[in-house]
Amino acid sequence: MALKKSLIVTPTPRGADGLPIIRRVLIANRAEIASRVVATCRRLGIISIAIYTDLDKHSLYVEEADEAVYIGPIDQPEGNPHQNGKKIVAIALQVGADAIHPGYGYLSENADFAKHVLESGIKLIGPSPYAISVLGDKRQAKEFLISHAPEVPLIPGHSDSAQDLKSLSNEAERIGYPIMIKASAGGGGRGMRIVRDKTSLLDELSRAQSEAKRTFGSADCLLEKYISRGKHVEVQLMGDSFGNVFTLLDRECSVQRRHQKVIEEAPCPWMDEELRQAMYKTAITIGKLLKYEGAGTVEFMVDIEERKYYFLEVNTRIQVEHCISEEITGFDIVALQIFVAAGGNLKDVPNLQGVVANGHAIECRLCAESPEQDFLPALGTVQRWTPATDILAAHHLTNVRFESSIRTGTVISSYFDSMIVKVIVWAPSRAAAVEKMSLVLRNTVCIGVQTNHLFLQACLAHPGFRTAIDYTTSFIPDNKEVLLRNPYVENLEETRKFLGLVSALFFRSIAKRQSKDAATTRTFASLRGFRNQVSDSSNVPVDIIQERSSGSNIVVKWPYTRGNTDSSIVQAILKPLPPIDTSPLSDSTTSHVSIAKIYSATVSQTLAKLSNTRSQPYTITILKSNVQTHKLPADITSSQQVSEWLVSDLTIDVQPSPGKLTLHLATDTSSSVFVHANSIGTALAFNYFTPLTFGLSLSAAFSNDNASATTSQRIHKAPMPCKVLDVLKKDADAVEVGDVLCVIESMKMEIKVLAEVQGTFRMVAKEGESVAEGAILCAVD
Numbered sequence: 001m002a003l004k005k006s007l008i009v010t011p012t013p014r015g016a017d018g019l020p021i022i023r024r025v026l027i028a029n030r031a032e033i034a035s036r037v038v039a040t041c042r043r044l045g046i047i048s049i050a051i052y053t054d055l056d057k058h059s060l061y062v063e064e065a066d067e068a069v070y071i072g073p074i075d076q077p078e079g080n081p082h083q084n085g086k087k088i089v090a091i092a093l094q095v096g097a098d099a100i101h102p103g104y105g106y107l108s109e110n111a112d113f114a115k116h117v118l119e120s121g122i123k124l125i126g127p128s129p130y131a132i133s134v135l136g137d138k139r140q141a142k143e144f145l146i147s148h149a150p151e152v153p154l155i156p157g158h159s160d161s162a163q164d165l166k167s168l169s170n171e172a173e174r175i176g177y178p179i180m181i182k183a184s185a186g187g188g189g190r191g192m193r194i195v196r197d198k199t200s201l202l203d204e205l206s207r208a209q210s211e212a213k214r215t216f217g218s219a220d221c222l223l224e225k226y227i228s229r230g231k232h233v234e235v236q237l238m239g240d241s242f243g244n245v246f247t248l249l250d251r252e253c254s255v256q257r258r259h260q261k262v263i264e265e266a267p268c269p270w271m272d273e274e275l276r277q278a279m280y281k282t283a284i285t286i287g288k289l290l291k292y293e294g295a296g297t298v299e300f301m302v303d304i305e306e307r308k309y310y311f312l313e314v315n316t317r318i319q320v321e322h323c324i325s326e327e328i329t330g331f332d333i334v335a336l337q338i339f340v341a342a343g344g345n346l347k348d349v350p351n352l353q354g355v356v357a358n359g360h361a362i363e364c365r366l367c368a369e370s371p372e373q374d375f376l377p378a379l380g381t382v383q384r385w386t387p388a389t390d391i392l393a394a395h396h397l398t399n400v401r402f403e404s405s406i407r408t409g410t411v412i413s414s415y416f417d418s419m420i421v422k423v424i425v426w427a428p429s430r431a432a433a434v435e436k437m438s439l440v441l442r443n444t445v446c447i448g449v450q451t452n453h454l455f456l457q458a459c460l461a462h463p464g465f466r467t468a469i470d471y472t473t474s475f476i477p478d479n480k481e482v483l484l485r486n487p488y489v490e491n492l493e494e495t496r497k498f499l500g501l502v503s504a505l506f507f508r509s510i511a512k513r514q515s516k517d518a519a520t521t522r523t524f525a526s527l528r529g530f531r532n533q534v535s536d537s538s539n540v541p542v543d544i545i546q547e548r549s550s551g552s553n554i555v556v557k558w559p560y561t562r563g564n565t566d567s568s569i570v571q572a573i574l575k576p577l578p579p580i581d582t583s584p585l586s587d588s589t590t591s592h593v594s595i596a597k598i599y600s601a602t603v604s605q606t607l608a609k610l611s612n613t614r615s616q617p618y619t620i621t622i623l624k625s626n627v628q629t630h631k632l633p634a635d636i637t638s639s640q641q642v643s644e645w646l647v648s649d650l651t652i653d654v655q656p657s658p659g660k661l662t663l664h665l666a667t668d669t670s671s672s673v674f675v676h677a678n679s680i681g682t683a684l685a686f687n688y689f690t691p692l693t694f695g696l697s698l699s700a701a702f703s704n705d706n707a708s709a710t711t712s713q714r715i716h717k718a719p720m721p722c723k724v725l726d727v728l729k730k731d732a733d734a735v736e737v738g739d740v741l742c743v744i745e746s747m748k749m750e751i752k753v754l755a756e757v758q759g760t761f762r763m764v765a766k767e768g769e770s771v772a773e774g775a776i777l778c779a780v781d
Helices: 031-044 060-064 085-094 111-119 129-135 138-148 165-175 198-216 273-289 322-329 333-341 430-442 453-461 475-483 493-513 592-612 691-705
Strands: 024-027 047-052 067-070 099-101 179-183 193-195 221-225 230-239 245-257 260-266 294-303 308-315 360-367 384-386 400-404 419-427 445-447 542-547 553-557 569-576 618-631 644-655 659-669 672-677 682-689 715-717 722-727 740-746 749-754 759-763 776-780
Touching: 024 031, 024 085, 031 047, 031 060, 031 333, 031 400, 031 419, 047 060, 047 085, 085 099, 085 111, 099 333, 111 129, 129 138, 138 221, 138 273, 138 308, 165 198, 165 221, 179 198, 193 198, 198 221, 198 722, 198 740, 198 749, 230 273, 230 333, 245 273, 245 322, 245 475, 260 322, 260 453, 273 294, 273 308, 294 333, 322 333, 322 360, 322 400, 322 419, 360 430, 360 453, 384 659, 419 430, 430 453, 445 659, 445 672, 453 475, 453 682, 493 542, 493 553, 493 569, 493 618, 493 644, 493 659, 493 672, 493 682, 542 691, 659 682, 682 691, 740 776
Parallel strands: 024 047, 024 099, 047 067
Antiparallel strands: 179 193, 179 221, 230 245, 230 294, 245 260, 260 360, 294 308, 360 419, 384 445, 400 419, 542 553, 542 682, 553 569, 569 618, 618 644, 644 659, 659 672, 672 682, 715 776, 722 740, 740 749, 759 776
8 A cells, every 4th residue: 555755845955154045935926826835935944925915915825924015906007916027026125035936827937027037136936037938938839849859749730920810710721620729828728719610710719819918918829729539638847957857747637627627636547657658758858958947847638549649838837736746756846946946956856766656646626616607707705614624533634735825704806816725635546535535525615605616526426537537628518517416416405404404593593692691591592482472373483494596495393392491402393385376466466465465375374284294393402513703804895795704513413314414604694504514515505584584585586576577688797896808799789699799807717798688789888997796787778
């Protein structure tokens, strides 16, 4: 059985004075990668210096760093300050930094920034400006390899400088559809589009060029033949200034959405040793040609039908997924970066040459997005963040890493990427690693912001990933319908019922906790004797719980038991509330009184059935509970307008079933709560009503439903804070269903706004304007 040791942290070289050459590192980045660099600096005894904008003043990475420098608001006239190289270098000089670590994204693959850093006398923890300029641009990289290493296999395509539509259209015909458009100057899935026929070339090219220009500063794109049955495999390189280049083995990154990785594993389980060694040889050849220094990744596309690999690009920076290479090789890659930047010779690092894979590692990227809405980015407040490391027993947590800069109360902004957490596990075998990751994700709680949390679990559970190793980059598109289902239960009806019961229990406890005598009363004491006129069956203690996603309603009756003095044991009877039939009503005759009559009849019938039922009530024993209050700092705002909420851990025993449950909760408003259960791997949201407040909500909902049925289809509002990038129609233009009306951008992602009805176009927001969530963008009259 493989054994796993702690990461090897390579010491920083020392100068003639006996002191470390690098003692102070400024991190030109934010969030998760900044926290990651801080962690290694701490291990090496290096002082870490963070930079932050107004949106990050309360971020975890700012607290973790030894020092932090405020660089102003995020939205400055000259642009995002994280991309202002001159400003960052000036700050580094002011604070006496010996070196700058650029992380990934932002300026990490900017040759001009690298040159400016070195010219200022500060060391760059990254490759040379020459290597970045040659390899950081895909077109230049291909031209360089054709001239200097023609043996490197390239995907058939077009990489000339000609960028006009006619030239690119002709090249697309020559290559043959489908093709892939790629931004020449960057990676990370930005500026990439699949074009399956010539009719969509113009639109997709326009979007790719726009995204490339905003993200990388250059609109240039290249075309490649799209390999439909392909694997994305990459080789981790580490080079130094002495001409040494070694590999830290390979990674499989084929589970992607929007051409961006969401699950990675190392090593690639599909490749045989012959193919693997050939790929390593190609990667080292490229690294030595450029005299590559520091960490870099050579990415390949593998055609699994022909068992051939093709060069894609070189990422001249540390990768998001570097952690899984660390796990199987045992080396801290950030420490090696610092070692090389300080002038270290990699041949002096024990065991680096000829490193072999130990066990298997998997990384999952937790992203703030909605898989159900084609992975639309999500914003808001993280109302609860509890990683599995705070929930599971210690023996389950060996070789589990969470790399994140979020915590309960973090506000997710539209200015930043949607990835908020990386989860990494190691195990002796792939099967064990998949099993461990599934356990860890099931027992991780992220509430308040939509994420791909459950979607990741569905990917891990899918036979096409769990037991098969020949999955390709089309794994998610090919299986999306299945992946959107809960992987643990086919029908959530029973789960909704029991979690709804817990929601009612929770809110009744809150009512008592907030009363005047809460300080002298047990947490759930309010459940005993909560009643009006016990002899009146229509006046029994009753709650109505609504599960938000399905809209299903449950009536919870709390029977009064005389003489019960144990407030930790309560009883309840549950019954689904039938849908309120409002079909007899019409728009013209509807009144609140009419709705109330129908509602009252339905609820009264349900309560009568509850009162007459001979069914055994559920007995709930509260084994353990706690409640805490969280508040947003006064100077932080959230798009959800949540400023104060409660979180709770609740362990109960429900009889006759389902038995013992440990649940994790967080309120969304004063009358709604999220309840996370590891049995379903996610949280469900519930609205809490009294019979009176439920009736009022029904009336309001009916009024809204009977407003103009097409209003929402005709008026397009911003789904989140965003910027209007492009308006594709003119006022008074005729519009057909499916037409692209405008393009907005949020969280570094472009989103098309499509017409849902025919009509005449009318623009409200202006091109280039930044708008708030809910603002009207345009309309179809």
